[in-house]
């Protein structure tokens with residue numbers, strides 16, 4: 598079913614009206630809008646309607662959601678956590694497809710109808726994680742769009758065969774090439790970046806690099822990334838996830854980097870991590886750098902926190918950024934919705950006539966208040982189909 602008439606809703610917390618979705622697209626919005634005979638009608642009871650959340654960075658293959666509590670007992674070092682995860686994943690009772698499916702349904706129930714997921718690729722895993730995530734998506738694709746990043750979590754140059762597998766992943770469903778801490782994981786910043794830019798340029802793929810490296814090293818690598826994006830004409834195709842180095846940069850360094858990022862069209866994603874300085878998201882956005890928030894690692898061998906709720910992530914950004922005014926809180930909401938869609942080039946995202954008939958209903962007073970109170974999602978609609986209600990996934994989707 599792709600036709601739906603929602604009555605008595607408030608688009609973006611504005612005037613009450615109706616939204617008509619036909620053939621999966623928004624056909625009309627207004628107080629007098631009606632639908633053809635026989636169309637499914639849902640009374641929104643005055644709820645706020647917003648365009649869906651965008652989960653721009655998550656790891657569907659890592660999730661342990663639904664399994665017994667996993668206690669994390671490894672040192673806080675990247676290498677220790679990488680090795681620990683490989684060991685644990687050898688004996689998990691649930692498949693990647695089962696675990697990834699659980700998280701996808703949770704994301705949808707919380708209002709995200711587009712996910713970009715990094716998926717580990719290595720000689721140890723081969724393309725098994727990619728295949729598992731795609732198998733899970735077969736059962737959820739009516740509710741959520743999926744982009745997959747071929748991610749060299751275990752390292753790339755130090756794990757011979759990984760780059761070839763990442764390139765092969767692009768032929769089997771991935772569309773983005775990942776990277777990770779080029780200097781500290783592979784020990785060769787330029788070699789790492791040249792390899793992933795080479796693959797992406799050859800295969801017309803996008804790039805999304807995990808950059809946790811801090812201070813001068815991180816800023817140097819951001820410069821290398823921008824240099825390559827410009828040289829290869831890949832403006833607006835490259836995202837750097839985390840970019841902690843921007844969180845501690847001096848005013849002069851930050852000004853220089855914002856120029857570089859805006860000019861090279863590099864996007865920034867932050868998960869707003871607990872005790873780590875993170876990029877000044879609102880300042881970046883005001884300057885013209887595309888950016889968004891996302892969940893990243895959650896409930897896995899890396900991180901006990903997280904629940905796949907992007908509204909909560911927007912709240913976290915607002916909390917850590919000291920957003921107080923309604924305008925600031927609404928800007929925090931945009932980081933998980935409109936700005937995420939812009940960052941990932943999602944045509945059709947929005948609440949205008951002609952946009953995808955995808956939206957979220959939330960009972961609340963206004964956009965600022967829902968960021969603070971984070972009410973359950975009353976209804977999630979994907980291209981005219983109701984896919985979640987009252988915070989719960991609907992099996993198979995329906996009215």
Ligand SMILES: [Zn+2]
Nearest residue numbers: 715807893894
């Ligand atoms: Zn990540």
